[in-house]
Amino acid sequence: MAAGDILEAETNARDLRASPRHVALIMDGNGRWAAARGLPRFEGHRRGVEALRRAVRAAINLRIDYLTVYSFSAENWSRPREEVEMLLGLLHRFIRNDLAELHASNVRVRVIGARGDLAPEILDLLREAEQVTQANAGLTLVVAFNYGARQEIAAAARALAEMVALGRLAPGEIDAEAIAAQLDTADIPDPDLIIRTSGEQRLSNFLLWQAAYAEFVFLPILWPDFDEVAFIGALAEYGHRDRRFGGLDAAAPGAKTAS
Template sequence: MTAHPERLQDSPDLDRSDRPLPQHVAFIMDGNGRWAKARGLPRTEGHRRGLEALRGAVRHAGKIGIDFLTFFSFSSENWSRPPTEVSFLMGLLKRFIERDLSELHEANTRVRVIGAREDLDPGILALLQKAETLTKDNTGLTVVIAFNYGSRDEIVRATRKLGARIAAGELSPEAIDEELFDRTLDTAGIPDPDLLVRTSGEIRISNFLLWQSAYTEFHFSPLNWPDFDAQAFDAALEDFCARDRRFGGLSVKVV
């Protein structure tokens, strides 16, 4: 797939130019709890409003022609949060799939899930598999949900898979290259993110898409995730479009 620079015209806040939009935008949706605390609300309300922001980002991306969105919805480290908060987040995930899956499917949106699936609650696992199965043949926007995901864990799991193939005599160590390793990750078949956006003003990537972000552009928004709207999304895209992406080479502006 390719980016669609002509679709910049669909968003009045974006600069109308022929600069290509990113094909793949990834989000670290940070600041739900801080958003709620600043308003004297429970953290759960911040998470609920964060889900509304996610819905808005999906709709906006579909309108302007981005091909892939990845959301860091629940990390493998988040299990250490208070049980009541974890339970609420699991319920929020269930409600999102139950409420939004039909709308996503009707919009020709494909859903992919990345992250460790071993030991997940059977009910949660069944919902994730349902979302992927129902939408697997859709050809529009792909929404990737990183659930029970940690990038180091993903890399370790991929290494184990390759090691098992070597032990079984199916693969020689010399055959392992970057392309094969990439195909063994959870994100196989998904292009690396062009742009990674983190909200809440934190400047780190917190064990998210470490392998895939080797040449990703980063945008750190001071907004907490529930306040991240279409205008903020457009600002991140404008920032991306102003970058000179060299991928280790010389600037295209160098003469």
């Protein structure tokens, strides 16, 4: 697409009646992208990192406040050891090579996911990314690493149970807000839009609690092909959605209107 077409698409996207504050990405299809081209899986993952860079830059250009990326799930450890080491190596290189640029672009990095059983060198890397950028006030890049939504909710339940056992909380005080306050995302707004590439249409244990009222856009393209044009297209689709959060459309019969 020509530069003029991209600019027009951006303008159209911004002119829509709704714009998401928080976008989450399920970056799917690296392996299939490589297989379709007769390339090793590593090349698909490497190109996926390039697509991630484009997505972050696009989020900045499109004035998204929060961008959450599903970088490594709790279930990914079950993949072959060689592939796990490759993915960890790509994460290491992404942070080492891109942290300075992210910091210069006023991006704040937040990491969600279980940390208790991570190797010290990985923990140090994640902590460095957070500490270096913690004072930044632009885009918040939330990296979901060693993350699983069921595990996150179970950990929140254990924390609340411990509070009850210690007499610091009554069982009747446990509500949705109390659970949300114990999640990794307690200080992050719920996603407005979740985009998944590769044509698959499932959450894969990603932000199950937080996605209660999110809009979903499933794209047929594989993740290494994701670019700003695809991002703008997903935002345009979101802009046409009617988000009622369980209520009625303002134009629907019986809906209350402002006096």
